[in-house]
Every structure is written in structure tokens, then in C-alpha cells.
Ligand SMILES: C[S@@+](CC[C@H](N)C(=O)[O-])C[C@H]1O[C@@H](n2cnc3c(N)ncnc32)[C@H](O)[C@@H]1O
């Protein structure tokens with residue numbers, strides 16, 4: 001992240017206070033956050049961020065602000081309740097023991113590899129130069145790879161995943177990627193901030209898909225692209241079998257989307273230009289935050305990259 005960008009964003013945001021930075025994290029990395037509840041300004045004090053409006057303190061531990069104050073173990077959502085299991089998964093998540101197995105299981109023999117998935121997603125968001133949201137980032141799997149010329153903010157509920165992400169970022173000397181612990185349904189960012197958003201392997205895990213999409217959209221600029229990897233029930237892939245769909249829904253709390261249903265969720269949540277690419281039961285899609293008025297679809301800025309192959 002260059003000093004010019006810092007100066008500009010600090011001026012743009014106007015409302016953010018800086019009281020020094022934790023080691024390894026630039027002030028702008030923290031300065032962008034707002035209270036996830038009231039969306040008001042935060043005050044930085046040593047190892048915490050304070051919301052004077054809500055009178056709450058959000059701790060910063062190991063360089064990661066934590067915006068989740070409740071015990072997720074007591075949550076009504078089975079996915080949130082299983083966060084300790086997700087923490088443990090972080091150790092193998094980006095290894096051969098997890099990612100390729102999941103891609104082949106759902107994407108079938110012709111499934112893209114993680115490298116190819118990253119190329120597809122990169123093509124969907126285009127050459128973004130500003131700010132990118134990585135929603136439910138895990139260890140920053142997409143964010144670390146898709147936007148090297150952008151500043152990426154990854155949020156996830158799992159400390160284990162975020163710690164792993166930070167370790168990768170430090171290993172690879174990536175100064176453009178920041179992490180925070182937060183729920184996608186309550187993002188600690190102001191409105192209309194991000195130039196693009198990605199959400200890898202998680203849309204199907206959110207208890208209320210439309211709520212999550214609306215919250216992601218709230219933080220995106222009008223016309224900004226969203227790229228998502230998730231699962232779909234079609235006539236190919238493992239999820240074409242009804243019993244498998246019922247199993248993942250009941251035992252893993254996974255929503256298995258159908259394309260028309262997903263498109264209507266997106267429309268109702270303020271997105272347009274839904275463009276899906278299906279590989280077996282694996283779905284990669286892009287959409288765009290609605291609101292670029294006065295321009296025909298073909299006149300709107302489009303992401304460069306790979307051609308669509310639906
Ligand atoms: C399968 S991993 C995906 C990680 C990464 N985005 C990727 O592309 O591989 C799903 C992640 O979603 C996170 N997650 C699930 N529900 C969430 C929520 N409501 N808010 C934030 N993160 C959530 C989990 O902690 C987990 O790290």
C-alpha cells in the first residue's frame with residue numbers, strides 16, 4: 001500500500017482517528033473499520049478499537065481486530081457454532097488434504113484447480129486498483145491471490161483461519177492484505193467503500209443468504225463487481241443426487257442453490273448482471289452492485305480477463 005493511497009483514504013474517511021499502529025500493520029489497515037453494529041466511527045487506543053456510541057471495545061489481538069464479542073459456541077446458527085472445528089481445519093485448509101479434494105468432489109473431473117479458480121475470479125473482478133472485500137476469507141485464499149494491486153480486507157469468524165492468513169501474508173511479504181474477525185452479516189466497514197468483493201466457498205454457509213448479500217452490497221460502490229464460488233444443484237456433479245443434497249443440507253448446514261433462486265436472491269439484495277459458470281456442482285459467478293444509472297449495460301465498465309464460458 002503506497003503512502004499516497006493512505007493519505008487519500010484518510011482524507012476521504014475523515015472520521016477516523018489514529019493513535020499509532022500495531023507492529024506490522026499500517027494505521028490505514030485499522031483506520032478503515034467502523035463499528036459493525038452502529039457503523040459509527042471508532043477510536044483507536046493501544047490494543048483496542050472503541051465505539052463511543054455503543055460503548056463497546058473491540059480488542060486487537062495478534063494484529064487482528066475482533067468485532068465478534070459474543071460466544072459463537074452459543075449461536076443459533078450451526079455453522080457459527082462449529083467455529084472451533086473451522087479453526088482446526090485452518091491447518092490443512094490450503095494443502096492437498098483439503099482444497100483439491102473438495103474441488104474434485106464437487107466440481108468433478110473437469111473441476112478447475114485452485115489456481116484456475118483464482119484466474120476465473122480474477123477475470124471476474126477485473127484489474128481493481130482500489131479496495132477489495134474478501135468476505136468469509138478463510139486464510140485469505142482468494143483475497144491474497146486475486147488482487148495484488150489492491151488493498152484487500154478479509155473478514156472471517158474463525159481466528160484459526162485468520163491467524164493462518166496472517167502467517168501467509170507475513171511469509172509472502174504481502175503488505176496489501178488485512179484481516180479482521182467479523183461476521184459477514186455485520187461488516188465493520190462503511191457504506192459504498194469497496195471497488196470489488198469476492199466471497200469464496202462460503203455463500204452456502206450463511207444462515208440468511210439475502211441478509212449476507214445485502215450487507216456485502218452495502219459496503220460496495222455502485223457498479224462494483226462481486227465474484228463468488230459456491231455450490232449449485234444441477235444435472236451434473238455430486239449434488240444432482242437428492243440424497244447427497246439432503247445430507248449436506250441437514251448435516252453440514254449447506255444451502256444448495258439453484259441458479260434461478262440464486263439470481264432472484266441477488267436481484268432482491270441489490271445486484272444485477274448475474275453471470276454463472278458451472279463445473280459439475282461447483283458454481284463460480286459474478287454480479288455487479290446495482291446503481292450505475294443512465295448507462296446501458298453494454299456501456300458500463302466491465303472486468304477484463306477470461307471470457308465467460310457458461
Ligand atoms: C470453506 S471456507 C472458505 C474460505 C475461503 N474464502 C476460500 O475461498 O477458500 C468458509 C469460511 O467461511 C467462514 N464463515 C462461515 N460463516 C461465516 C459468517 N457468517 N461470517 C464470516 N465468515 C463466515 C468460515 O469461518 C470459513 O473460514
Ligand SMILES: [Zn+2]
Pocket residue numbers: 035036037038039040051052053054055
Ligand atoms: Zn457502535
